[in-house]
Amino acid sequence: MFSDYLSNISWDGTSSSIYSKTSKDVEQALRKRSLTVDDFMALVSPAAEPYLEEMAQLSRHYTLERFGKTISMFVPLYLTNSCSNSCVYCGFHVGNPMKRTILTEEETVNEYKAIKRLAPFENLLLVTGENPAKAGVPYIARALDLAKPYFSNLKIEVMPLKAEEYKELTRHGLNGVICFQETYNRANYNIYHPRGMKSNFEWRVNAFDRMGQAGVHSIGMGVLVGLEDWRTDMTMMAYHLRYLQKNYWKTKYSVNFPRMRVAESGGFQPNVIMSDRELAQLTFAFRIFDHDVDISYSTRESAEFRNAMATLGVTTMSAESKTDPGGYYTYPQSLEQFHVSDERTAMQVESDLKALGREPVWKDWDQSLN
DSSP states (O other): OHHHHHTTSOHHHHHHHHHTOOHHHHHHHHHOSSOOHHHHHHHHSGGGGGGHHHHHHHHHHHHHHHHOSOOEEEEEEEOBOOOOOOOTTOTTOTTSOOOOOBOOHHHHHHHHHHHHHHSOOOEEEEEOOSOHHHHSHHHHHHHHHHHTTTOSEEEEEOSOOOHHHHHHHHTTTEEEEEEEEEOOOTTTHHHHOOSSGGGOHHHHHTHHHHHHHTTOSEEEEEEOBTSSOHHHHHHHHHHHHHHHHHHSTTSEEEEEOOBOOOBTTOOOOOSOOOOHHHHHHHHHHHHHHOSSSEEEEOTTSOHHHHHHHTTTTOOEEEOSOOOSTTTTTTSTTSSOSBOOSOOOOHHHHHHHHHHHTTOOOHHHHTTTOO
16 A cells, blocks of 8 residues: 555655755756656756746647647535544634535535536536545435436545445446545644544545555545645655556546635644745646646636646646535535635636637746746
8 A cells, every 4th residue: 555655755855855956957857758756856846946937848748749738627516514524724624613514415406507507517526524424425426326417527525435435436427536635744644634534644645545446537636735845745746646557557647736725714824835936837847747647726726827827737627616515506605615716707717718729928927927
């Protein structure tokens, strides 16, 4: 399991390696067609900052080579905000005195219909808090069954499950699973996840093995930017990606790196602030490191930044996202997990992307990044 593999990788040693990279290391990585994790460290290191335009051009080249001028759009639907965890950064944490809800079958179908009225979405992501007693596998399976008449591609972002449970959900139309490890820093993990199911680091990090064992078609990985040093965390995710690709090579993979946004609970302040330029650097680095991995941006990012990066490596975007259960029809804007930044409608996002034509304007993209 990956937790065993990870135990042999030093967090502090990895950090030291990243921050000791030189311009020569960056140039060597940029000349390679097939990169190692050590090369990835060079591309996310401070030494790579003067090479952003070269990285952007190379990232765009590989994106066009593998994906063409295509952006896949999806919409998330939060089915519940009921959660048994105490994640210090999350608006859904169990100690937050907010109204809790679990959508009924009728409410869920109403949400599906409302989403289809927004835009002809085919890619749906079903999201829940971690409360298996009230919204466990049978509840998720039923939500998938109800979604099949409306959407052709169904993914979930729920609590980590057993391999046999993932397998069971594939029989209900499940195509993919997204799971955010949040941080790979085992030593500090429980600072952010003190209680609840999510406090078990090994159970969560090994969920990806269980997805692979179950034959899940698409696996999405993610780190929440704001908890720990992003360069080290992303390198750990690069190790994880290579591990999964070696062991579950029939599976497709995506990576996500959302920056922390304001939660309804308030209070928690990010330990790390990532600038737009740094997020661009990370995006380029992942595309150069892995030409085939799907890179996803959510509506946490601004419309302007998402437009800029749509030509330079990003291949999937959410649109018109509501982060509250029933946010499209039943309980609009009342139970948010966090506030979105890109508030455009799905049709506006589509129109803007088509207008871009996937043709970058080099004098503009750098000026758009802070």
